[in-house]
Amino acid sequence: MKKFFLIALTALWLFADSAVERAALLLDDATVRSHKRLIALLFEDDGRFRHGSGYDMVKIASVLKENGLLHLKLPRFETVELTFESGAGNPLFFMKAVDEVLRSLGMASFMSRHARLDGNGFIWRVAFRTDAVPDPVLMAKRFAKRGAEVVDMQRLEGGQWRYRIDMSRARIEAVLVHAGDIRKIVRPVRPVWVDVSKIKNLTIQELPGSHWYADVVVYDKMLRILSIKQNDTRTRYVRLRLPSDAAYVKIGDRFTLENLRSGVKLSARGER
Template identity: 25%
Template sequence: MVIKVILTLLLGVGILFANPKSVDYQIISLLGVQDYKINQKLIQRLFKNPLEFMDEVGNPNIYKISQVLKQNGLLKLAFASPMELEVSFEIAGNPMAFTSALYDILGTMGYYYFFVKQSVLDNYSYKFVLSMNTEYAIDPILLQERLKEYGYMALKIEKQSLNQWVYEIKESNFQYPKAILLNPNEEKEQANLSGEYWYQVSQGNTLGIVSSNAILWYPKIVFFDSNLRVLEIFFQEKAVQAIKVKIPKNAVFIKISDIYLPLTIKSGLMVELN
């Protein structure tokens, strides 16, 4: 009995001082110390060749590790009953671009109701905590996949408890997949039930916009740079069916909606870049 206690204590000390760049350390971060101890033999079999779980620069591949843990039933995400979930994010980069991308992603994952519980912005990073009432923790595998589509990757994922998680995020090359790429002299037509339309441009001077079914609307057009910083906001309080606007310098993303009621143009827009 005494030997068993000593071994348990030694294991705890070993975990505490594990190398942060080791595969074991990342597994512990994802599972927590207790679940790691309980499932240590299975984990050793699954990760017997740790080099298979390192990326090209020699760091643990968090996505691959979390995938294996989930596939083998080790990654616990479900709660016994609905409770508050707190998820902390830290990003060294443009906070506006990341939060916009993150909120889009959470919406596609079924998390619509959440609020910022705490936030700190300094010269180096933006840290904030999201709080929501839910039955499940956010799936770290799915979240990593969606973040990658926007040009982000997770440097660290830590489960502090079943309902408290920490993500450290790095921006590699920001993208906005909801924005439709416009090419010069090419018409694009689409409908959106929300009445909000996103486009991406790399050239061109003007943008022509025509509402479908000759609907009258009140244009609101926001131009953003490559990091989703607002460059210019154009709006018109006179109802129109068609309009042409000049694209400001350095504009990359464009959001089009209606000043008063975006649903007015849910049936569609025809746009042309010139």
Template identity: 25%
Template structure:
């Protein structure tokens, strides 16, 4: 019995250290010391910030933000460096980051570096701003795209690193395609269309322009390209077989995407069994 109590006490001691270490890492030393007593009250129920022994970073940053304990403001507009990483393809990571940053109101965010090693991808961006990104908002927006925040590191007020787990990814501005009798009419001024396939079957795409030269790419759930088809022969309609490995389809024109700015119509016919 005594051994069990000692092991339990040791476990909670480690848990407390992990939580305390993470809290301290998300603010500078002076701010922590000034607010130390308040921070201890906010996080007095340490068990609430763990699930099956794993620290839940989302709960930690939410508690910090709600209690005014997550300083993000710069003294003046400065360059902010933000690093993102996840086990997925670079293309999916980049498209997700760009979609999230755009929805937060950022129009210009140059890429400093992109790396890919086996299953791991990372990307580093620079932004000119008066604040560090709100991690609570960022986590919520990434969650809408199927990304779960695993860890957050504050290297400095102007340098942050995010680590995500990819569950069921979604693409911003991708149209969900389900088997229906009537086609779905789409219009995208860029002439580039992303389709989110819910099922296998025969995909039929009809263009509103007779000069369409189809360019269609097929991707899996992590945006690894599976196949690609293109033709220089103008047509108004094409029919493509969609296997159960395909999750996303990109539709455009070989030479000029603007050919499709007038719109397309899409059908997915289910496989007859």
């Protein structure tokens, strides 16, 4: 029965051809029945919600939220599933961006339920226990801060939502450095990501009080690994001559980030 419901709902989503119908796909049945006249009034100007050949689902969700129709509170703690889809691209880059957004919304303890890469792109489904579905409007804004765009969203059964993300202009959250910059990263609780797209050389030095065992990875813009530097002995500093396609450097510790309890100093040289 559940499978039939999801198939029917997906079919409705594919053929919904008005802003009113699209809005209904973000609401529970009870809300649609109780407020159908208000929904019709809010989305009467169909063209206002058009975006290219489709609809601006973030704008539709925003209007529903502003008018108190987007009910996200759940009756009890339960498992919520979010499915994220993206077209062609690097799955690791996509997963990194989704992870950053979820963490920024306070959902650091999610579980990966399903991941699939095929000719249509990449799908990643995650789950977590909560008493409220994450705000889709706020989630879209967090993706937008990283250069990604939520191009479609759909409410499925219960606490299940599906998002389609355009990652063509996306970037990950990282410390941006320019030539001549000297930056201190104090007491990192996660590996430090540095945007090195503007520089040719980077020196990483442990701050007094740290006892660093270097774990440094250089990536291109799609998070393909270009080089790795790992030390099993204490590392005072690492000097990197960056390749022309280097975009990010991830700084961690070979064993535990506790070894970087005081942090590191970054020195950037050579304008690119």
